[in-house]
Amino acid sequence: MIMEKIELKKVDKTIYREVLDNGLEIIIIPNESFSKKKNYYFSYGTYYGALTNEFIPVGKSKMTKFPSGIAHFLEHKMFESKSDLKPFDFYAKTGSYVNAFTSYKNTCYVVTGNKKMKENLEYLLTFVNSPYFTDENVAKEQGIITEEAAMNDDNPDYLAFKTISRNLYKLSPYNTPILGTVSSIKQITKSDLYNCYNTFYRPNNMFLVVGGAIDPDEVVKIATDTLSRFKLDNTSEIKVKHYKEPVKVVKEYEEIKSNVKVEKLAIGYKMERNKLPIKNKVVLDLYLNMLISLCFGASSNFREMVRKRHLVSRSGYYFQDVDNIITFMVEADVLNDPVYLKELENYLSNLKIDAKDLERIKKVWISSEVIKTDYADSLVDTVVDDLVNYHKVITNYVELIKNMNIDTMNKLINSLDFTNKAIVKVIPKED
Amino acid sequence: MDYVKKDLGAYNLHIIKTNLYKTITVKIFFREEALKENITKRNFLSRIMMLGSNDYKSKVELTKAEQDLYAVNISGTNRRIGNYLDTGLSLKVLHDKYTEPGNFEKSLDLLDSLIFNPKVSNNAFDEADFNTVYEEYKADLNSLVENKMTYALIKGLEATDYKSVISYRGIGYLEDLEKITKENLYDYYKNVISHNFVDIFVLGDVDIESITNIIRDKFKINTFKKKPINALVEPLKTSRIKTVKEKIKAEQDNLIITLSLNNLTEYERNYPLSLYNAILGGGTESLLFSEVREKNSLAYYISSTPNKLDNLIIIRGGITKDKSMEAVSIIKKILKDLENGKIDDDKLTKAKEYYTSAIDDIIESPFQIIESYYMIELLGVDDIETKRKKMLKVTKEEVIALAKKIKINTIYILEGSDDNGEN
Numbered sequence: 001m002i003m004e005k006i007e008l009k010k011v012d013k014t015i016y017r018e019v020l021d022n023g024l025e026i027i028i029i030p031n032e033s034f035s036k037k038k039n040y041y042f043s044y045g046t047y048y049g050a051l052t053n054e055f056i057p058v059g060k061s062k063m064t065k066f067p068s069g070i071a072h073f074l075e076h077k078m079f080e081s082k083s084d085l086k087p088f089d090f091y092a093k094t095g096s097y098v099n100a101f102t103s104y105k106n107t108c109y110v111v112t113g114n115k116k117m118k119e120n121l122e123y124l125l126t127f128v129n130s131p132y133f134t135d136e137n138v139a140k141e142q143g144i145i146t147e148e149a150a151m152n153d154d155n156p157d158y159l160a161f162k163t164i165s166r167n168l169y170k171l172s173p174y175n176t177p178i179l180g181t182v183s184s185i186k187q188i189t190k191s192d193l194y195n196c197y198n199t200f201y202r203p204n205n206m207f208l209v210v211g212g213a214i215d216p217d218e219v220v221k222i223a224t225d226t227l228s229r230f231k232l233d234n235t236s237e238i239k240v241k242h243y244k245e246p247v248k249v250v251k252e253y254e255e256i257k258s259n260v261k262v263e264k265l266a267i268g269y270k271m272e273r274n275k276l277p278i279k280n281k282v283v284l285d286l287y288l289n290m291l292i293s294l295c296f297g298a299s300s301n302f303r304e305m306v307r308k309r310h311l312v313s314r315s316g317y318y319f320q321d322v323d324n325i326i327t328f329m330v331e332a333d334v335l336n337d338p339v340y341l342k343e344l345e346n347y348l349s350n351l352k353i354d355a356k357d358l359e360r361i362k363k364v365w366i367s368s369e370v371i372k373t374d375y376a377d378s379l380v381d382t383v384v385d386d387l388v389n390y391h392k393v394i395t396n397y398v399e400l401i402k403n404m405n406i407d408t409m410n411k412l413i414n415s416l417d418f419t420n421k422a423i424v425k426v427i428p429k430e431d
Numbered sequence: 432m433d434y435v436k437k438d439l440g441a442y443n444l445h446i447i448k449t450n451l452y453k454t455i456t457v458k459i460f461f462r463e464e465a466l467k468e469n470i471t472k473r474n475f476l477s478r479i480m481m482l483g484s485n486d487y488k489s490k491v492e493l494t495k496a497e498q499d500l501y502a503v504n505i506s507g508t509n510r511r512i513g514n515y516l517d518t519g520l521s522l523k524v525l526h527d528k529y530t531e532p533g534n535f536e537k538s539l540d541l542l543d544s545l546i547f548n549p550k551v552s553n554n555a556f557d558e559a560d561f562n563t564v565y566e567e568y569k570a571d572l573n574s575l576v577e578n579k580m581t582y583a584l585i586k587g588l589e590a591t592d593y594k595s596v597i598s599y600r601g602i603g604y605l606e607d608l609e610k611i612t613k614e615n616l617y618d619y620y621k622n623v624i625s626h627n628f629v630d631i632f633v634l635g636d637v638d639i640e641s642i643t644n645i646i647r648d649k650f651k652i653n654t655f656k657k658k659p660i661n662a663l664v665e666p667l668k669t670s671r672i673k674t675v676k677e678k679i680k681a682e683q684d685n686l687i688i689t690l691s692l693n694n695l696t697e698y699e700r701n702y703p704l705s706l707y708n709a710i711l712g713g714g715t716e717s718l719l720f721s722e723v724r725e726k727n728s729l730a731y732y733i734s735s736t737p738n739k740l741d742n743l744i745i746i747r748g749g750i751t752k753d754k755s756m757e758a759v760s761i762i763k764k765i766l767k768d769l770e771n772g773k774i775d776d777d778k779l780t781k782a783k784e785y786y787t788s789a790i791d792d793i794i795e796s797p798f799q800i801i802e803s804y805y806m807i808e809l810l811g812v813d814d815i816e817t818k819r820k821k822m823l824k825v826t827k828e829e830v831i832a833l834a835k836k837i838k839i840n841t842i843y844i845l846e847g848s849d850d851n852g853e854n
Contacts, residue, residue: 034450035451036432036451036794037451037794037795038791038794039791039792039795088715088716088720089716092714092715092716092781092784092785093777093780093781093784094784094788095781095783095784095785095786095787095788095789096788097714097788098715113788114788114791114792115784115788115791140728143728143751144724144728144731147683147730147731147749147751148731150682150683150731150752151682151683151731151732151749153682154579154681154682154683154847155577155578156577259680260574260577261570261573261574261576261577262570262573262574297494298490298491298494299491299494299495299498300491301491303490303491304489304490304491307490307563307567308559308563310562310563310566313566313567313570313571314567314570333570333574335566335570360495360498360499361498363498363499363501363502364498364501364502367501367502367525367529367530368502370453370525370529371453371454371525373453374451374452374453374454375795377795
């Protein structure tokens with residue numbers, strides 16, 4: 001079998017790529033030949049997550065809206081099976097581990113194990129291609145997921161996050177939790193699930209990434225043979241509703257009283273992507289993450305200052321990518337609210353980066369690219385992220401990092417606009 | 432993988448030579464008898480030590496130095512292992528062949544500085560650092576109640592036996608925090624450095640002779656030789672089942688059940704117990720998961736964990752509001768069935784698979800490899816290959832015999848309610 005061989009540059013690692021006739025893309029990341037490690041990792045995913053609630057179901061002609069949280073619900077339901085043997089039982093028998101995750105952009109079914117690779121891969125491809133939804137098993141799941149939602153609602157960090165998302169986005173499904181809401185979960189029906197399944201769980205909308213103690217040819221053979229047993233449709237195109245999220249935030253300020261001891265603060269600064277100077281998405285993401293490291297990471301003066309002055313006890317900073325919008329998010333446990341907010345605003349409007357610091361963080365990132373190659377699971381995760389975010393494997397991270405420079409960073413900083421924001425505070429109830 | 436242990440007087444040096452990783456990992460364990468009043472101080476100490484030293488005056492300076500050494504990763508963790516408090520300070524960095532000559536030794540110097548050259552003057556820790564840690568630690572202790580799962584576990588163990596070491600809060604105590612000063616913290620530091628048991632592990636593609644010399648040269652510890660204590664905690668006194676309920680504003684009940692293990696043999700503790708727990712609540716194939724969650728839809732999570740040194744199994748569950756007692760009766764029935772020998776051969780096979788997979792998994796992480804050798808050192812347990820062989824031979828009868836020695840001690844329910852129970 002001749003498959004595409006891809007060198008991950010500067011980290012001594014070779015990976016393989018194959019696209020099956022049915023359209024499924026397979027990426028294989030085998031261990032080095034001298035490795036004694038026995039673990040393998042499979043990630044079988046679909047480009048379908050909580051962002052997609054409105055689309056034309058396969059075989060139909062009308063744009064249809066589905067309840068929020070349905071992608072996550074569907075993920076749970078894939079663990080049902082017509083026979084008595086359920087995926088959890090099957091993998092337990094071989095001492096392996098199975099799980100699944102739904103994000104806004106994708107859903108992944110993952111298996112980790114160190115024996116019976118062939119059976120485990122066959123079964124993964126089989127159970128994800130064998131939906132079995134009944135009215136009873138849908139009703140039962142509604143109970144379980146409502147519990148999961150209730151558990152999240154007990155957590156004030158989640159409450160802050162849920163509220164800031166609602167107050168930031170008017171149209172984008174980022175405004176609703178991945179799980180959906182208690183009322184949307186209750187609306188989901190068996191036929192909704194089949195519509196979503198049939199539309200998005202098709203080989204040309206899916207990928208398989210495997211890594212660790214595996215042989216590339218064997219993987220491709222197993223996948224080809226297993227999938228040939230199913231009648232898979234890869235003809236019709238997928239039509240999804242796209243939203244043009246308005247730039248303006250929905251609600252600028254909200255305060256929630258709850259039984260927290262320390263105030264939770266969430267802020268989102270919404271910006272237009274096309275105002276940023278870097279057009280290549282991979283490169284832009286690298287620069288945005290580098291900016292976070294430099295300005296808010298452990299070596300930043302800002303972090304040291306807020307710590308020394310006891311302004312926050314915990315804080316996190318990141319960019320959220322919402323199509324035409326990029327949002328800078330801040331989540332913090334705040335000890336001194338007015339001073340922290342003032343210092344943050346002041347810092348954001350005067351962001352400056354030293355070229356020396358940039359070079360130092362580049363060294364850190366390059367090290368981490370090398371270390372990552374020791375861990376097949378991290379490589380599998382990175383490849384999945386690449387596929388989900390860029391629809392291709394990025395093979396030259398070390399080179400891209402080496403090319404990062406202070407001029408481009410300064411241009412990016414100058415283009416950032418921190419004026420359009422939403423603030424949510426979860427504050428202690430007065431006794 | 433070659434393993435060598437050397438007695439360097441004040442401590443043991445363990446070298447695990449392997450080319451499985453592009454990094455070198457060093458981990459230093461300090462341990463002492465678990466006294467409740469030392470938990471908070473010990474946590475405080477590792478937090479402040481990670482902030483800097485006399486050579487790296489601020490966290491920023493320290494972080495920059497770490498980054499310059501090709502992102503050497505340094506971290507500290509505290510835990511209780513039976514009757515011991517155990518602190519692990521570790522370092523992980525790329526091997527010099529991927530960075531530059533001397534990078535590993537410089538990384539060791541940095542760790543050495545954090546441990547042996549703390550920012551101290553006039554017999555007290557630096558005041559600014561002290562205050563920073565104090566405020567952050569206090570905030571963490573105050574927000575304890577926000578994580579209902581952790582909070583329920585703490586309360587459940589205290590309800591089981593608030594005097595026993597099993598209920599000591601790993602996170603520490605607010606009232607103990609208030610007693611810590613920068614002076615008495617330094618006294619405690621000196622005590623740890625000179626009186627704790629110490630083991631140093633190095634894992635990576637290293638030369639055994641030269642690494643021994645380097646470690647001997649850099650880590651000049653003079654601890655007083657002390658007699659080891661028994662890590663195993665006395666089993667709980669058996670009595671009638673205690674049920675304790677508490678209300679809190681929450682959407683869900685959190686259930687904790689403690690099971691006491693009585694008169695286990697060493698063999699039962701190391702082998703049948705792991706299998707019993709895997710069958711009971713070790714994963715998604717376990718009885719707790721399938722009965723309480725899957726069949727009865729009463730829980731989002733439910734599992735059990737054995738704590739063999741504490742002579743305990745802890746069952747934890749997030750249960751639908753007001754349904755905890757329903758879940759408890761299902762759990763009681765599961766335990767009874769196990770005691771009566773209702774164990775499918777299939778379940779036992781699965782439990783063994785689960786266990787041997789966990790053994791094969793050890794090699795996937797340098798820290799797991801170090802941990803498994805540390806447990807051999809600390810508890811004298813069997814090595815990995817012996818464990819695998821013995822575990823595969825465990826019989827159903829042995830698991831049933833063990834089941835008869837397991838009794839519910841306490842049922843603790845943190846009940847979700849619409850208003851705050853404190854009012």
